[in-house]
Amino acid sequence: MPQVKIIAKNFMDMVASLTAIKLDKLYNNVFICEAILRSLPPLAKKYVLQLLFIDDPVPCTRIEEWVLPDGLSKHRVAIDRLIQLRIFTETVDRREGTCFSLNPTFQNNLQKHIISGGVLPREPMNSSNGIKLPSLQELETYALQQWECFLLQLINSGQGEKLTGISSSMMKVFQRGLLSQRDRDGPRLTESGFQFLLMDTNAQLWYIIREYISNAEERDVDPADLISFLLELSFHVTGEAYNLNTLTDVQRTTLKDLADLGLVKLQQGRKDSWFIPTKLATNLSVSLADSSVRKEGYVMMETNFRMYAYSTSKLQCEILRLFARIEYQLPNLIACAVTKESLYNAFDNGITSDQIITFLQQNSHPRCADRVPSIPENVTDQIRLWESDLKRIEMTQAHFYDEFPSKDVFEGACNFARQWGGLLWEDSKRMRLVVKSEVHNQMREYLHTQGN
Amino acid sequence: MATVASKLYSDDVSLLVLLLDTNPLFWSNRSTTFSQFLSHVLAFLNAVLGLNQLNRVVVIATGYCSCDYIYDSSLTLSGNSESGRTGMPALFGSLLEKLEDFIDKDEELIKEQEHDERIASSLLSGSLSMALCYIQRIFRSGHLHPQPRILCLQGSPDGPEQYVAVMNSIFSAQRLMVPIDSCYIGTQNSAFLQQASYITGGVHHAPKQLDGLFQFLTTIFATDLHTRSFVQLPKPVGVDFRASCFCHKKTIDMGYVCSVCLSIFCEHHKKCSTCGSVFGQSKLDGASTVSDKKRKAPDS
Structure with missing residues (x-):
């Protein structure tokens, strides 16, 4: 994945920045525990797995013994992340020093998950009662079409007809940072906007989702709810139909926006309506980690x-x-x-x-x-x-000095400029020098004192 | 292998091929029952699948005289609509069903073969080859694939008659750069598994008791290849390098080696049975002592 500035804010940082109470509430959901586990750095995953069935706190020094000496920096990163996400709780024991134990809710849920295996977040609808499901192929083309449609609208806003159902205010939120409004020539892609287009679909998707979540409070939606719903969505089976009745109102409105992004396909039958997650949705928790699913090149x-x-x-x-x-x-x-x-x-x-x-x-x-x-x-x-x-020419703001009264003054000035790291050029024969603008003030003061 | 390496995922995505020993002759006289053992293994599989959404697990059952694929996580994910409803989680449902079928079939095969002089070993060579075939197929298909590794969960003793086949599998695994991890749960030591892990750069471990098997499995064998480079793992304390002779399939400490094809024999022959080269009459033949027999290091 290209190193892109705008990706710097990781989704998991977003989760980690939630308040402790909200975070603990999130861990009540098995799927979130699982998604969080998957997003951890490999070493942290190993620690969680190793401590999963250990109830007593384990001293930090003992955990440190599990890694080789050159893995220590990775060990620290892993521990930091685990504490940040409140998966590890720190206790200080008088004899053993710092000890860690797993968050009990998290531990319980994960234990259950590992012993009994993956369960689906909600039952898919029976395919018998008159639902015609699209094939996986159709679903994928639908998802990509929808996503491309969205991207096109994103980059040439203003012009062009309204292709997706996303409200213009929502669109503005997404465009923030990617487009800049110049005075006359209409909106233009910014640097990060161009970088955004070159990213792969999953990275783009997460960028948009992050914007969507960070904007949630303005729409009176709790970000924690939104995060948990999105993570849960990624555990549904692609191509199965799920009844809309099982969702809360907030989730239903969210789902409409997600349908516009191509994450789900909404369909309506005679009595009830349902949604079908596409590959984009089920890949959501994959792209949390660095390994991304790449599509075939062209x-x-x-x-x-x-x-x-x-x-x-x-x-x-x-x-x-x-x-x-x-x-x-x-x-x-x-x-x-x-x-x-x-x-x-x-x-x-x-x-x-x-x-x-x-x-x-x-x-x-x-x-x-x-x-x-x-x-x-x-x-x-x-x-x-x-x-x-x-990049052959580099511009530096500078000041030019000449007509020095004596060689001594000139050399003193040169040394002074050198000390400040601002000397760019000197000509000792004709006593002229060029100094960076930042040093100009100090230089002037120095020359004044010399003059007196 | 440059092309293979470039097709790997960047992170810790792994493909685990688990060779499960189902040999009834081994499990019948153990204090731990097969079902207890299986519950540890299933939890372990769940843990591996839970670590990364792209992780894949394939289980191959190694029976007494046959072996078969009994589970492939990539297959069940797409079509688990029926088995998901039986109350049993999808993963275990299909696995247990196939395992039962397999054990039944294996039992019939045992009854058909009626020579009792064979040691109660499992068909390790067969399941190793199947695992390598599967990995080879993964290497050749698609443009991105997970990092494969093999884990042998073996309890029954080595079958010396499989020596050549097992060694060949080990060397192909080495060429493919696929590590073979081995967890030996039997009572004796397994020279095959020690050598397999030693040669391919995998981890060999023989837990003393099976009560905490899950913890052993997750601590040691759930570690992906990416993480292994900076984690403490059990180191081999000494590898049993003993070979089996080609003529009587016996495990031997010392023997004769053909200088052309390196075949091993337990007694002197006039002609190599593998490559056909005629062995010259040794000048020292009359005074043949231990010193001119080629020595295979038993322990180094």
């Missing part, structure tokens, strides 16, 4: 800088347009060229060469992905070179 890059993308999607065309020139489009193929101009355009918009290259690698066509390297080396090198071309 881009072929050639050594002559031409790029062929097997795609019919308008969105993917838009994404490629971010850094390549679209030459022509066939029904299932987009042919483009990566040129100096198109890349300069991308760099201008704040996309880095590394992001482009990772995007190409992640989305390369299966035939190309088998090759090593999947993107021709001359192309990746050239992309990097073009980026470094732009």
